[in-house]
Amino acid sequence: MTSVSTPSRRSDVDAVFQHLANLFTPTTPSEDFLTILRRAMNHYGDIGTPPALTGVRVTPVLAGGVPAEWVVAAGGSSRRRIVYVHGGGWAAGGPDAYRALAAELARRSGAAVLVVDYRLAPEHVFPAGLDDCSAALAWAASHGPDGAQDALSLTLAGDSSGGNLAAATCLQAVTSGARVPDRLVLIAGVLDGAADAQRVGRDDPVVTAENVAGAYGMYTGGAVPLADPRVSPVRAPHAVLKRFPPTLIQVSGSEYLLADSRRFAQRLEEADVRVSLSVWPGLPHVWHVFLGQLPDASQALQEIADFSRGQSLQSL
Numbered sequence: 001m002t003s004v005s006t007p008s009r010r011s012d013v014d015a016v017f018q019h020l021a022n023l024f025t026p027t028t029p030s031e032d033f034l035t036i037l038r039r040a041m042n043h044y045g046d047i048g049t050p051p052a053l054t055g056v057r058v059t060p061v062l063a064g065g066v067p068a069e070w071v072v073a074a075g076g077s078s079r080r081r082i083v084y085v086h087g088g089g090w091a092a093g094g095p096d097a098y099r100a101l102a103a104e105l106a107r108r109s110g111a112a113v114l115v116v117d118y119r120l121a122p123e124h125v126f127p128a129g130l131d132d133c134s135a136a137l138a139w140a141a142s143h144g145p146d147g148a149q150d151a152l153s154l155t156l157a158g159d160s161s162g163g164n165l166a167a168a169t170c171l172q173a174v175t176s177g178a179r180v181p182d183r184l185v186l187i188a189g190v191l192d193g194a195a196d197a198q199r200v201g202r203d204d205p206v207v208t209a210e211n212v213a214g215a216y217g218m219y220t221g222g223a224v225p226l227a228d229p230r231v232s233p234v235r236a237p238h239a240v241l242k243r244f245p246p247t248l249i250q251v252s253g254s255e256y257l258l259a260d261s262r263r264f265a266q267r268l269e270e271a272d273v274r275v276s277l278s279v280w281p282g283l284p285h286v287w288h289v290f291l292g293q294l295p296d297a298s299q300a301l302q303e304i305a306d307f308s309r310g311q312s313l314q315s316l
Contacts, residue, residue, distance in 0.1 A: 008283070008294040012048075016284050016293055019047045021205040033214045034091060034122065040206075041092035048292025050100040056107070057145075058099065064139030066132040067117040069095045071102040073110070078144040079152040080111040082308055083137050083181070085169070087160030087286060089215035090129055091121045101289050104298060109305035111155070112145050118165070125221035126231060133169040134178070141179040155308040156181035159286045160207070160257075161215060163189025167233035167264070174243045184247040185304050188285055190215070191234040191260040193226035198263070204256040206285040212256075234264045241271035248276050248307045250300055252283040278303060 023040040059070040072078070084102055086093045095102075095115040102113045118132035141151050158166030163186040173180045190207075193216040199209070220231055229236040247268055251261035258279070265277040280287070283296055291297045 007281075008296045012293050013282060013284070016047060016287070016290055017205060020044075020284055024205055033211070034218065037089050037211075037215070038092040041088045041097055044093075044097060044286075045100065045289035045291075048290060048294075050292040051104060053099065053103050056103040058103075059145055061114075061145075063114060063116065063143070064135035066136045066139075068114050068136055069099075069117070070145040071099065071106050071113040071115060072145050073103070073106040076106055076110050076112055077152075078112050078146045079149060080109070080308070081140050081144060081151045081153070082106075082109060082111045082113045082155045082157055083133075083140050084113055084115045085118070085133055085156070085158030085162035085165045086115065087158070087162040087187075088120075089211070090161045090165075090219035091215065093120075093162075098289070100291055101301070104291055105301050105305060108298075108302050109308050111153070111305075111308055114140050122218040122221065126219055126224055129165055129219070130168050130172065130230060133165045134172045134176075137169055137173065137181065138178050153183075153308070153310070154179065154181045155183040155185060157185035157187070157304065158189065159187035159288065161190050161219070163187055164191060164231070164233060167191060168230050170244060171229060171233055171236050171240060174240055180243065181245055183245050183308060183310075185307065186247065186249045186261070186264070187288060187300075188251045188255060188257050189233075189249070189260060189264070190257060191264050192232045193220075194232055194235065195226070197232075197260070199256060199259040202254060202256045202258070204254070204285060207256040209256070234260060234267060236267070238267075238271055241267055241273060244268060244271070244273045246274040246307075248278065248304065250278045250280065250303070252285065252287065253279045253281040254283065255285050257285070276307075 055074045119128040268275040
């Protein structure tokens, strides 16, 4: 499906693209990719004025031993939960950079949002981040912001490399016998690291073939084949994908990772999983964080909120 929305003004979109191009431009000829990535993620959403965090409670916790924080809006349900896995090339980002997004999602969904502060590469290579996300998901199934209590609904969401981790965490839950999330949301996920990933070149200031290769190298440390479904979820076996929950996939129509989202949606459809592919034309990678600049950001989060509440979305 293609989302119907009130599009952001072209000048505002162009300003975000320029902001991102500046962030991902080396400050010196010798600046390495990891330094660029971590600086960029620290300032990724720093354009415009995001909504204030008024009426939202933020509580640090250990989720199955993993640092995380609950973000709960006034009047929100502690038993409807969204576990959110942030992006950043497996090597950058964290709850600080995603607090405004999590707060807006909590307000719109009425659910308690758990943002996972998983271990980052290259200091902690695969499967450290995946293990942390799996532990946090299992914990959130039986613990909420008010203590030990089973979740009435459990949605797992993630963006970019966090979308990869969310899909891989769902895969782990299926194969291990743990509670599988009731719904899965993937935002512009990096879903295929293998050499024959069928992507086309696009003018994307954030995600490029070189950046994807560099991020995968830091994440895997060369210790696992890139075709392994735990790092390339699009290559998961059909029998495993058949046990995936209903899935919403959001992606920009102009970004490098569009092919990953389309291919994963196709794989899920072939496995008879209810999947909605929501393509938003002309927007930057993970536009959701630009709440102070792009109306499409809050509209995309509303689509996720509706999906988490069980609202039916148009199928692929």
